[in-house]
Every structure is written in C-alpha cells, then in structure tokens.
Amino acid sequence: MLAAVAVWLTGSETGIAVPxxxxxxxxxxxxxxAGPATAASLTPALPWPKTGQSAVDxxxxxxxxxxxxxxxxxxxxxxxxxxxxxxLHDHPLGLGEQGxxxxxxxxxxxxxxxxxxxxxANVVLRAGEVLTEYQxxxxxxxxxxxxxxxxxxxxxxGSLPSFVAKMNATAASLGMSETHFADASxxxxxxxxxxxxxxxxxxxxxxxxxxxQIVSMPAVSLPFAGVVSSYxxxxxxxxxxxxxxxxTSAAGGGDLLAYRTSVDGxxxxxxxxxxxxxxxxxxxxxxxxxxxxxxxxxxRVQAETMVPKGAVVAQVVAGGHAVDVTxxxxxxxxxxxxDRVRQLVRIHLPRDGARKGARLGxxxxxxxxxxxxxxxxxxxxxx
Numbered sequence: 001m002l003a004a005v006a007v008w009l010t011g012s013e014t015g016i017a018v019p020x021x022x023x024x025x026x027x028x029x030x031x032x033x034a035g036p037a038t039a040a041s042l043t044p045a046l047p048w049p050k051t052g053q054s055a056v057d058x059x060x061x062x063x064x065x066x067x068x069x070x071x072x073x074x075x076x077x078x079x080x081x082x083x084x085x086x087x088l089h090d091h092p093l094g095l096g097e098q099g100x101x102x103x104x105x106x107x108x109x110x111x112x113x114x115x116x117x118x119x120x121a122n123v124v125l126r127a128g129e130v131l132t133e134y135q136x137x138x139x140x141x142x143x144x145x146x147x148x149x150x151x152x153x154x155x156x157x158g159s160l161p162s163f164v165a166k167m168n169a170t171a172a173s174l175g176m177s178e179t180h181f182a183d184a185s186x187x188x189x190x191x192x193x194x195x196x197x198x199x200x201x202x203x204x205x206x207x208x209x210x211x212x213q214i215v216s217m218p219a220v221s222l223p224f225a226g227v228v229s230s231y232x233x234x235x236x237x238x239x240x241x242x243x244x245x246x247x248t249s250a251a252g253g254g255d256l257l258a259y260r261t262s263v264d265g266x267x268x269x270x271x272x273x274x275x276x277x278x279x280x281x282x283x284x285x286x287x288x289x290x291x292x293x294x295x296x297x298x299x300r301v302q303a304e305t306m307v308p309k310g311a312v313v314a315q316v317v318a319g320g321h322a323v324d325v326t327x328x329x330x331x332x333x334x335x336x337x338x339d340r341v342r343q344l345v346r347i348h349l350p351r352d353g354a355r356k357g358a359r360l361g362x363x364x365x366x367x368x369x370x371x372x373x374x375x376x377x378x379x380x381x382x383x
Contacts, residue, residue, distance in 0.1 A: 046065065046293060046296050046297060047289075047292045047293060047296050048067040048068075048293070049067070049274055049277070049289040049293075051276065051277065051278065052195075052252065052254075052274060052275045052276030052277050053066070053067060053068075053070050053073065053194055053195040053196075053273075053274070053275045053276060054066070054067040054195050054272070054273060054274045054275070054289065054290070054293060055067065055194075055195035055196040055198075055199050055272070055273050056199075056270065056271065056272045056273075056293045056294060056297045057196075057199040057202075057203060057270070057271045057272075058268070058269070058270050058271075058297060058298070058301065058336075059203045059206075059207075059269065059271070059368065059369050060268060060269065060334055060367075060368060060369045060370055061301065061334055061335060061336055061339060061367055061368050061369075061370070062339075062367065062368030062369070063297070063336055063368075064196065064199065065297075066194075066195060066196045067195070070178060070194035070195065070196060070197075071178070071194070072178045072179065072180065072192035072193060072194060073192055073193070073194070073251065073275055073276055074186075074189045074190075074191065074192055074248060074250045074251035075186060075191060075192065075193045075198060075246060075251055075254055075275060076186045076187075076191075076246030076247050076248040076250075076251035076254060077121065077144045077146075077185065077186045077187075077231075077244065077245065077246035077247070077248075078186060078193070078198055078244050078245070078246040078254055078255075078256050078273075078275075079181060079183070079184070079185060079186030079191045079193075079246070080140055080141060080144065080149055080184075080185060080186060080244060080246075081141075081198070081201055081202055081205055081243065081244050081256060082167050082170065082171065082181065082201050083140065083149050083152060083153065083163075083167065083184045083185070084137055084140060084141055084152075084205065084211060084214075085170065085201055085204065085205045085208075085211070086156065086163070086166050086167055086170055087133070087137065087152050087156050088137070088205075088208055088210060088211060089170070090156055090166075091133055091156070093133065093134060093210045094209075094210070095209050095210060095213065097134065097210075098132035098133065098134045098135070099132055099133030099134050100132070100133050101130050101131070101132050102130070102131055102132070102133065102136060102151070102155050103128065103129070103130050104125050104126060104127055104128065104129040104130070104131065104151065105127060105151075106127045107154075108125045108127070108147060108150070108151045109125050109126055109127045111125070111146075111147040111150050111151070112124060112125040112147045115145075115146050115147050120146040120147075120185070120187055121143065121144040121145055121146055121231065122145050122146055122147045122148075123139045123143055123145040123147065123148060123222055123224075123225035123228055124222075124224045124225040125147050125148070125151070125224070126224055129223060129224055130223075131222070131223065134210070134214075135220075135222055135223075136148050136151065136152050136155075137152070137210075137211075137214055138214055138217070138220040138222070139220070139222055139225065139228065140152060141211075141214050141215050141243075141244060142214065142215075142217050142218075142219065142220045142228065142229075142230045142232075143220070143225075143228035143229065143230065143231070144231050144244075144245075144246075145228075146185040146187055149183075149184040149185035150184055150185065152184070153184040160183070160184060163184055164181055164182065164183060164184065167181040167184070168180060168181055170201075171193075171197070171201070174200045174201055174204065175200060176193065176197040176200050176201065177197070178192075178193065178194045178197050179192065179193040179194070179197045179198075180192055180193075186246055186248070186251075187248060189248070189250035189251070194275070195273040195274065195275050196273070198256055198273045198275075199256075199271050199272075199273050202243060202256050202258070202271050202273070203271060205243070206242070206243065206258055206269065206271070212241070212242065212258075215232070215241075215242030215243040215244060215258070216235070216241045216242050217230065217235075218230050218235045218236055231245055231247075231283065232244055232245045232255070232283075232287070233245060233255065233283050233284045233286070233287030233288075234257070234284075234287040234288070234291055237291070239259045239260055239261050239295075240257060240258070240259055240291060241258045241259070241260050241269075242256075242257070242258045243256045243257065243258050243271075244256045245283050245286065245287065247282060247283055251275070251276065252275070252276045252277050252278050252282060253276075253277040253278070253279070253282030253283050253285060253286040254273070254274055254275040254276065254277065254286050255272075255273070255274050255283065255286035255287045255289075255290045256271070256272075256273050256290070257271070257272045257273075257274075257287060257290035257291055257294055258270075258271055258294075259271075259272070259291060259294035259295060259298060261295075261298050263298075263301050263302065263303050263334055264302075264303035264332070265303075266303055266332070266334055268298055268301055268334055270294040270295075270297050270298045271294065272290040272291070272293040272294040272297075273290065274286045274289045274290045274293070277289065300336055300337070301334050301335070301336055302334070302335055302336070302337075303332050303333070303334055303335075304332065304333060304334075304335050305330055305331070305332050306330075306331040306332065306333055306341065306343070306365045306372070307327050307330065307331050307363060307365075307374070308327070308330045309327055309328065309329050309330045310326050310327060311326060311327045312324045312325065312326050312379075313325055313326065313327060313345050313363050313376055314345060314347050314360075314376065316349075316350060316360075316378070316382055318382050318383050321382075321383045323378055323379065323380050323381070323382050323383075324378075324379040324380065325347065325360055325376050325377065325378060325379065326376065326377060326379045327363055327374050327375070327376055328359075328374060328375040328376065328377050329374045329375070330374070331363065331365050331372045331373075331374045332372065333365055333367050333370050333372055334367075334370065335367065339367060340367075341365055341366065341367050342365070342366040342367070343363070343364065343365050343366070344363075344364050345361065345362075345363050345364070345376065346361040346362050346363075346364065347360050347361040347376070348360055348361055350378060350382050351382070353381065353382060353383075354378055354381065354382040355378070355381055356378055356379065356380050356381050357377050357378060358377060358378045359375050359376070359377050360376055360377065360378060361375075361376050362374060362375055362376060363376055
C-alpha cells in the first residue's frame with residue numbers, strides 16, 4: 001500500500017520559475033512495521049549461556065540484545081580490541097600497508113621476560129629488533145602478546161598511563177559506560193567491562209578493514225618469534241571471521257566472535273560476546289557459546305523488498321496531465337521482525353517536455369548501517 005504525501009513546489013522554494021499549474025505528488029511505499037525489533041520479538045528465544053554475561057549485535061540492522069542485567073567484570077585479553085582500535089585510530093593503516101617501523105627497547109625485551117615468568121601470553125622481543133606497526137598488531141591480536149600491548153601503548157602515547165587514559169576516553173565516546181581499563185593487555189583484574197560494552201568497540205573495530213583482516217588470521221609469522229598461532233577458538237570454522245578471546249584466573253574465559261553469513265545473497269555480519277566462563281577447555285566453551293548466539297540471531301534476519309522495480313513513487317501533474325514517476329530498480333534491506341525502516345523520496349522538478357526515462361531523483365531506504373537508494377524516472381513524457 002502507498003501512503004500519498006502531496007508536495008507542492010514553488011519558485012521561492014526551488015529557486016527556479018515554476019508554473020502554477022505544475023505540482024508533484026510523492027507516494028511513499030509503506031514498508032515499515034510496528035517495532036522496533038527486540039530480543040523478545042525473536043521466537044524461539046536466543047540460546048543464552050547459563051553462566052556469565054553474553055550479548056549479541058547485528059550492526060547492519062541495528063539489533064542488539066543482552067542476556068540480562070550486567071555488571072563490570074574482568075575481561076582479560078578482550079581488552080586488546082580497544083588497544084588495537086586506539087592504535088589504528090591514531091596511526092591508520094590501509095590494506096597492504098605495514099606502517100611505521102618501531103625499534104624494540106630494553107624495556108620491551110624486559111617485559112617479554114616478565115610476561116614469561118608470570119605466565120602471560122607473549123612473543124619473543126629483543127632490544128634493537130625492528131617491527132612494523134602491522135606486525136605488532138598481528139602479534140597483539142593473533143597471539144594475544146601482552147608485551148606487544150605495552151610496546152604499542154608506549155609507542156603511541158609515550159607512556160602506559162597516557163595510553164590507558166586514551167582507552168578510557170575512547171570507551172566513554174563509544175557509550176561504554178560500564179567499562180574501565182587499567183592496562184593495555186587485560187592482565188590486570190581492574191580492566192573491566194560487560195558483554196554489551198565489548199560489542200560496542202568490536203563493532204567499530206571490525207569496520208576497519210585492517211583490523212578485520214588481522215583478527216581473521218589463524219597464525220602469523222614474526223621476525224624473531226617465528227610462526228605464532230591464535231588463541232581465539234573456532235577460527236576457520238564456517239562463518240567465523242574473528243575476533244578475540246581472553247582468559248585469566250580472575251576473568252575466567254571469554255570470547256568476542258564475529259560470524260559472517262549470507263541472507264538471500266547479501267552478506268551479514270553478527271557479533272557475539274561471552275564472559276566469565278569456567279571449565280577445563282574454557283576458551284573453546286566460550287567460543288561455542290558465542291557462535292551459537294551469533295548463528296541464532298543471524299538465522300532470524302530476512303531480506304525484504306522495500307519497493308519493486310516500476311513502482312509508482314510520485315506523479316508529476318502538469319497542465320491537467322499526471323505522469324507517473326517510477327523506480328528504476330527494486331530495493332532490498334535486511335530486517336528483523338518489527339524493524340522500522342526510514343524512507344524518503346527525493347524529487348527535483350522536471351522541465352516542460354521532459355522525456356520518458358528522465359531521472360528525477362531517488363527513493364531512499366535507511367535502517368541502521370544500511371542505506372539503499374534506487375533511481376526514480378519519468379514513466380512518460382511530461383506535456
């Protein structure tokens with residue numbers, strides 16, 4: 001059904017001389033349904049883990065849900081997602097770029113030794129060794145190297161406290177109100193967050209192609225450390241494209257997971273976070289719980305046609321004649337039941353005698369990260 005809205009254009013509004021007899025009637029396709037979508041609108045319910053906190057997010061459609069009331073808890077190496085995000089914000093890289101070269105210091109080499117005796121994840125660092133920004137981020141995100149977290153922090157901000165202040169300021173700007181970082185690695189039990197807060201930084205970080213490329217790697221090769229593998233479970237499993245796990249005695253096991261699937265030929269990315277898991281194979285358990293969440297949420301997304309090709313979205317009325325304005329192609333969006341889609345039609349006034357097929361503007365449909373625009377054209381010549 002089409003909802004008609006009459007738009008009368010005058011010379012003062014458009015800046016051109018418009019004959020009084022000329023008008024445009026815009027007809028907006030009625031595509032929105034009552035909403036918005038919530039976890040309660042999804043049937044059956046999402047498979048929340050029985051322990052810890054969990055949350056799921058689908059950025060493209062603006063859907064997010066959490067397992068229940070949250071409180072800040074230690075999040076271990078999932079902290080490194082923020083570390084990498086701040087570094088890439090301050091020192092952006094394009095795909096294929098290595099970035100600046102950084103010489104490892106005696107302090108960096110000493111941190112490697114400290115990490116080793118305190119059972120922290122690390123890679124071999126030697127004073128005088130030169131690593132690029134890209135290589136340091138690989139070691140940080142793939143092998144969860146705490147010594148590289150501190151090396152990156154000092155390189156970026158001059159000191160660890162200055163870098164941590166940047167992390168917390170960035171968290172505040174992203175709306176992570178239940179998050180506070182005390183270090184760059186997450187080894188400190190005072191680096192705390194919630195599942196839903198972690199998804200906020202995960203979403204913006206995954207929008208960076210370099211970050212997304214690195215966290216999808218099951219292993220990387222570094223100059224002195226050699227080949228080091230990812231601790232993040234399920235990488236290589238169908239659809240799993242990252243991003244970061246974490247474990248300490250204080251935090252238990254946690255996983256931030258990115259899952260990519262296809263809905264009617266359209267790519268869809270879903271994110272899930274799970275914290276505070278316990279067990280013998282705790283990272284694998286956290287990964288399986290996160291994947292089950294991401295899959296279940298993705299399975300409910302549908303591809304819906306907002307408007308078909310040839311739909312009448314406006315009429316030009318000239319000299320008593322009405323000429324249809326129709327869509328040049330169909331428009332589809334990915335939606336969940338209950339989603340509310342924003343829509344508008346942009347029309348510019350045609351000249352007298354404008355030919356059939358002349359483009360007059362576009363019909364636009366908006367939902368969260370999705371922006372679909374289709375051209376609208378005259379279905380016949382304007383008298």
